[in-house]
Amino acid sequence: ETGVTQTPRHLVMGMTNKKSLKCEQHLGHNAMYWYKQSAKKPLELMFVYNFKEQTENNSVPSRFSPECPNSSHLFLHLHTLQPEDSALYLCASSQDSAGSPNEQFFGPGTRLTVL
Amino acid sequence: SQQGEEDPQALSIQEGENATMNCSYKTSINNLQWYRQNSGRGLVHLILIRSNEREKHSGRLRVTLDTSKKSSSLLITASRAADTASYFCATAANAGGTSYGKLTFGQGTILTVHP
Numbered sequence: 001e002t003g004v005t006q007t008p009r010h011l012v013m014g015m016t017n018k019k020s021l022k023c024e025q026h027l028g029h030n031a032m033y034w035y036k037q038s039a040k041k042p043l044e045l046m047f048v049y050n051f052k053e054q055t056e057n058n059s060v061p062s063r064f065s066p067e068c069p070n071s072s073h074l075f076l077h078l079h080t081l082q083p084e085d086s087a088l089y090l091c092a093s094s095q096d097s098a099g100s101p102n103e104q105f106f107g108p109g110t111r112l113t114v115l
Numbered sequence: 116s117q118q119g120e121e122d123p124q125a126l127s128i129q130e131g132e133n134a135t136m137n138c139s140y141k142t143s144i145n146n147l148q149w150y151r152q153n154s155g156r157g158l159v160h161l162i163l164i165r166s167n168e169r170e171k172h173s174g175r176l177r178v179t180l181d182t183s184k185k186s187s188s189l190l191i192t193a194s195r196a197a198d199t200a201s202y203f204c205a206t207a208a209n210a211g212g213t214s215y216g217k218l219t220f221g222q223g224t225i226l227t228v229h230p
Contacts, residue, residue: 002157004157040222042223043220045217045218090157092157092158102146102207102217104218106157106158108156108157109155109156109157
């Protein structure tokens with residue numbers, strides 16, 4: 001285990017549903033990330049939070065809404081998604097997003113299917 | 116094309132053989148990291164090599180970095196069936212730019228080790 005947990009592990013939702021993905025890290029890190037992994041595409045960085053402040057929004061559609069209430073928890077709120085949003089959503093954490101070497105620890109991911 | 120492109124896209128070998136994967140990138144980096152991903156799971160950090168290092172070892176892993184050619188290689192010696200996974204390189208940008216601290220992942224090499 002990497003010390004980063006994600007729930008749920010699998011999620012099927014309709015385009016009109018609202019759901020949330022949860023990520024929790026037990027590593028004492030200050031930075032947390034959301035990535036999207038689609039088939040045959042590189043890992044896409046979506047959002048970065050450093051010390052609870054959003055420092056990166058990589059042109060993500062507004063139907064994805066992140067929330068970071070504290071340095072240990074990260075949420076991704078989903079609403080009115082499209083079928084092309086189906087993917088593996090990975091959460092990661094690191095000591096500090098602005099520092100280096102920035103080794104990241106990943107959760108197991110949430111496999112999202114949008115019908 | 117992407118920062119961090121792996122080559123080959125897929126590699127199939129027999130147990131006991133060595134596996135070599137290559138990664139090329141385009142911009143200057145602070146460090147380069149290799150990650151492993153078992154099917155449908157999160158990524159696991161394997162090894163990090165800084166821009167001022169040329170070679171690094173960790174168990175059966177050997178990583179080289181050639182900053183003049185903007186390339187890196189990951190060698191897994193005496194492979195095992197359990198090494199079957201996707202392997203990704205990720206580059207971390209230097210300080211001073213907007214990408215500092217962020218990792219950019221390649222598309223990965225799918226390694227299959229046959230027993």
